Amino acid sequence: MDVTRLCSELVKIRSENPPGYTDEVISYLQEICSGIGVDTKVVSQGRKSNLLSKDIQNHFLLCGHVDVVPALDDGWINPPYSGFIDETCVYGRGSTDMKGGVAALLSALAEVIDRGIDPPVDLAFVCDEEGNGDFGMEYLVQKRLLRPKACLIAEPTPELSPVIGEKGVLRLHITFTGDAGHASLHPVLGNSAIVQACSFLEYCENIHSRRWLDDPLVREVIENTTQSLSALLSITQEQSTAILSRVSYNPGIISGGERMNVIAQKCLLDLDMRLPWGCDVDSLIRDIQTHLSDTQVDVMDVAKPTLSRPGMLCDLVCAGILAVHGKKAKPGVTQAASDARHLREIGAEVVNYGPGDLSRLHAVNECVPIHMLEHCKDVYMHVLSHIPSP
Template identity: 45%
Template structure:
């Protein structure tokens, strides 16, 4: 079975998160690995959200991916989102880029290595809930000490010449404001609006977004070239601030009771991406200071992280990209978040690289080019081969 066929099979095995039920796809991969003589285990914290892991007595490399995908409505798709249809040189469907294509390329590369007589010193982990934070997946496996620190390759979709060696931090904060209700005709002279309390926090975040944080010359260079890759990827200019400043999204606002009542309650859910030069806890503390009377809940927090450009795993990934594409790779920092943040925090030097049409992930008509799947498999095979010789 080639990498495109395997990608199609994985896309057809539905694993939307929520609800995050990944047992079927985990068992499929368990059977695939058994065919090539690799034992694996399906591990779950709750019996529904299933992870797959293999063990090696002395692992040199961890191959990592996630099995869950974001939900998809059928409206607007060129092909049904879980059809895995092949057309125009692509596999179409939810998860084809993020990241069942990457998982397929890891698996077929590993199979090639075994078929070539290698005994790869690798472990494999495919997790169930990267899209919702990791508490049933990578965080659970790390807490249970089921994974041992070693060089790590995560097959998340990236531009073909740009392995990701770092990513911004993350903070998710929920605030609940309480006001003093009154007749709207007297506001703001009388009454205290919970909606306006939330609005003031958003205004503060707009100011915070304009703040710049000093970083080292090396970090500044990587951020600058990463910004250029981002601009080229999305065909937009002026995105240099995305990696260097706090980005924020007031994703959910629930407030007020009626238009002619001063709002007594308002809830505000924030997603913030934290740049290098500050920490997530610093930003969370600043928000708390701006809303001293609000009830605050922090549901996720992690600092910016990176793997050295001179780390062994970075250099080996770059060498294989250069071999396959014949061009010099450009390692970048990422503007989003993934399981790499948890792994780096636990001592795993992690690099993300994989096939995918990055601009289509989480969107309608998500797809992955078959030629990028083939190139990724070749790159992964080269990486596995190098670690097998070391």
């Protein structure tokens, strides 16, 4: 199975989220699985579809999401769903996040099966990772359709740094209420909802400056990650450490005011916060609610930071990286969220490791280098060839 060609074909099958329709790409993947002798079943809700192994063993799970973020045609050298291949890369939306990883997983599985190895693994290719998660991995875990002991997710990562943890998420919808009045009176008089929102964002900077308790493993994996993150974002290692070890906040959507010449009576803020290890989510929410005692604060989404302490799976992936690259792997963490958190909540050891150009993640001209597809396939083959029996 040609991993490059498979990646290209997957990119060509559109699965933007929203709307999150994955039925066509899941149907294609089911044909691929059938062709290599792997029986699967489809779990669907309308056109949102997930593909699972027919007889789940719940020992070792191979996983990837098949929905992608939308893409406009503007600015792309090749159309975003062309799956164009040149001598170095496969181009298109989802090539890095994460149809390239799905292609590498299936190509590796096909090759080890062709060599006579029958690895004790389940498959899960899911929808809704890029959306609100209402019918993807979170649903499958809640309905007890998946309860693996270990899970390898083919999310894009640095080549020498499998990811074993991710920051938490807190998303708030905040309604600030002021007193309408004539604009000429402000700021001497008046209570502007917009000014309240701006004042709260200054308080968020105070939250960002806080230090949180951690443990030696957290310090180690953050240190392992800072170098690759610094190179990726062209920032200092101190800035990388701040991204990973402090609460980050982003006022993603803010709207307010009725007219330019009226003191704003209402302002709405949608805030995305990413929470480091050691941050107590409940205490942080209480702090914010106390600070905004006269303001409506609605929690839209919350997930605690997660970390899988290195075990059997991490050891296998690191051994595969050493075998393929000839260099020692250093497990790391990420500031972003993935489906790993839902599996860690039920006690599974989860490692994210996959191919991709992280500088093009969700960006115009997204692509995945061919050598990364091939190297990850080889790492996966090493893992699949050494999984212990249940």
